[in-house]
Amino acid sequence: MSRFMTHEQCRRFGARPPLGVLRFEPIQKRLIWGGRRLADLLGKRLGPGADYAESWELSDHRDDISMVAEGPLAGTSLRQLVEERALDLFGPSLANCRQFPLLVKFLDANQTLSVQVHPDDEQGRLLANDNGKTEAWVVMHAEPGALIYAGLRADVGRDEFAKGLETGQVEPLLHRFEARPGQCIFIPAGTVHAIGAGVVLAEIQQMSDATFRVFDWGREGPDGKPRKLHLDEALVATDFTRGPVSPIRPIVAHHPAGMLERLVRCPQFVLERLQLRDVGTVGTADRFTIVICLRGSAEVGPESSRTLLKFAETLLLPADLGPCELRPAPSGCDLLLATVP
Numbered sequence: 001m002s003r004f005m006t007h008e009q010c011r012r013f014g015a016r017p018p019l020g021v022l023r024f025e026p027i028q029k030r031l032i033w034g035g036r037r038l039a040d041l042l043g044k045r046l047g048p049g050a051d052y053a054e055s056w057e058l059s060d061h062r063d064d065i066s067m068v069a070e071g072p073l074a075g076t077s078l079r080q081l082v083e084e085r086a087l088d089l090f091g092p093s094l095a096n097c098r099q100f101p102l103l104v105k106f107l108d109a110n111q112t113l114s115v116q117v118h119p120d121d122e123q124g125r126l127l128a129n130d131n132g133k134t135e136a137w138v139v140m141h142a143e144p145g146a147l148i149y150a151g152l153r154a155d156v157g158r159d160e161f162a163k164g165l166e167t168g169q170v171e172p173l174l175h176r177f178e179a180r181p182g183q184c185i186f187i188p189a190g191t192v193h194a195i196g197a198g199v200v201l202a203e204i205q206q207m208s209d210a211t212f213r214v215f216d217w218g219r220e221g222p223d224g225k226p227r228k229l230h231l232d233e234a235l236v237a238t239d240f241t242r243g244p245v246s247p248i249r250p251i252v253a254h255h256p257a258g259m260l261e262r263l264v265r266c267p268q269f270v271l272e273r274l275q276l277r278d279v280g281t282v283g284t285a286d287r288f289t290i291v292i293c294l295r296g297s298a299e300v301g302p303e304s305s306r307t308l309l310k311f312a313e314t315l316l317l318p319a320d321l322g323p324c325e326l327r328p329a330p331s332g333c334d335l336l337l338a339t340v341p
Contacts, residue, residue: 017072019088019318021300021307024066024078029054032222035110037200041141042106042312054107057314058290060100061207091286091319094340101340102269103207104290104314106140109195114227115149115170115215118208119237120189127233128210134189134268135205138336140294140312142179143198149174150185150193150245158240161192165231170215175244183247184263184271190239202292204338206268212237256280258332265341272337281323282337289317289324289339296333298326309333 028038028046034053038044046052058078059066066078073081078100087095118124118133125131139148149171152161156173164170174192179199187193192214195201212230221227250261250273257280264271274282276298283289291300292314299306300315301324309315317324326335 016085016088018320019073019081019085020071020305021321021324022073022316022318023069023071023307024058024314024316025069027056027059027064027066028052029056032219033109033111033113035108037108037110037141038106041200043310044106044312050110052108053110054105056103056105057292058100058102058104058316059207061103061209085318088320089288089318091284091288093286094288094319099207101207102290102338103205104292104338105203105205106312107195107199107201107203109197109199109201111219112197112217113195114213114217114219115174115192115194116211116213117192117234117237118187118189119210119212119233123189123237124208124210127212127236130210131206131208132189133206133208133210134266135187135203136264136269136271137183137185137187137195137201137203138263138273138294139179139181139183139185139199139201141200142181146179146198147176147196148179148183148185148193148199149176149196150187150191151175151242152192152238152240152244154243156240158235158238161238161240162235165214165234168215168218177246184250184273185245185247186264186266187245188239188242188266190237191242191245192234192238193245202294202336204269204271204290204336257326267341270339270341274335274337275332276326276328276335277332279325279327281325282335283317283321283324285319285322287339288319289337291315291317291326292336292338294334294336296329296331298328298333298335300324300326
C-alpha cells in the first residue's frame, strides 16, 4: 500500500494516513525580561501584557507539549506522535527515540537575560533531572548597540570566575560583541552566555530547559526579591577551556534552488540556512526536518495538499514525507533547516 494514499483511502482500508506537513500551536512564555516584539515584529498572537519572552514553536518538554494546529491530526500532541508514530515521524534510524530531540523557539530580549550556563547530558541528569542543553541562535532583529555575551574572556579561568560569582563582578569576565541580524551563534553546553536587551532571535536547542543562572544584573523577580542563582551548579557545568565565542562563519554549499549555508553540525543537531529562489526540495525519508521561515514565504508539500509557510512560522516535515517540495514566493524566502545528524 502506497504511503501516498489519501486520508480517505487510508480510512477506508484501515491504514494509518501519512503524517503530512505538521504545523503546531505556539506556546507563549511570559518572563520578566520579555516584551511585545514577538507580536510587533514576528506577528505572534499574544494576550495583554508586555512581558512575552518566548514562543515555543516545537516542544516535547514536560508539560509544555506542542499540539498539531490544523489538518486531520489537529489536537494531536507531539508526544503522542512520538509514542504512536515514531517510525513515520523519525524514520528508521531514529525510530527508538522516546522524546522529540529538539526544541524550537523565538525569543524577545526586551531586557538583558541573566548570565547563565547550561549543563551537558550527564550534568543535566545529575544536577537538573533534565537533558543537557546545547543550542544555537540566529539573530532576527537587533536594536543599535544591542549586545551578545558569549563565552568567557580568554584569560578567565575557574578561580577568577568563582571570585566574580562571589563578588557579583561577572560582566567584566564575559566576551561580548554587537548583535547584528543574520548572525548565527553556537552555544555548546558549558558556555557562559547572555542575550542583551533589544535582540530578537530564533533558537534551536536540545529538548531541555536546564539553566543555571549565575548573575542577574541586580534584578528583582515578580515577588520583589532577587531571583535564585545556581552558583555551585554553574561552576560544575562551565567549560573553562571554551573561551570566547564569536558568530559562526557559514560554509556556503550548492543547492539546486538557491544558496545553502551550513551553520552548525554537532552531535545534537544540524542547522542550515537556505536562501530559496526557485522550486526545490528539502528533507529525506530517514529523518525529520524542521523548517523555519526567516524571510518571505513558501508553499510546502505536494500540489494536492500544500501548506503555506510564512515569516516567523515553523513546520515539521516528518520522515514519511520523504523529499518535500518547497515553492517560494516570487521574491524568494530564507529558511532555517534543522534536523539531527
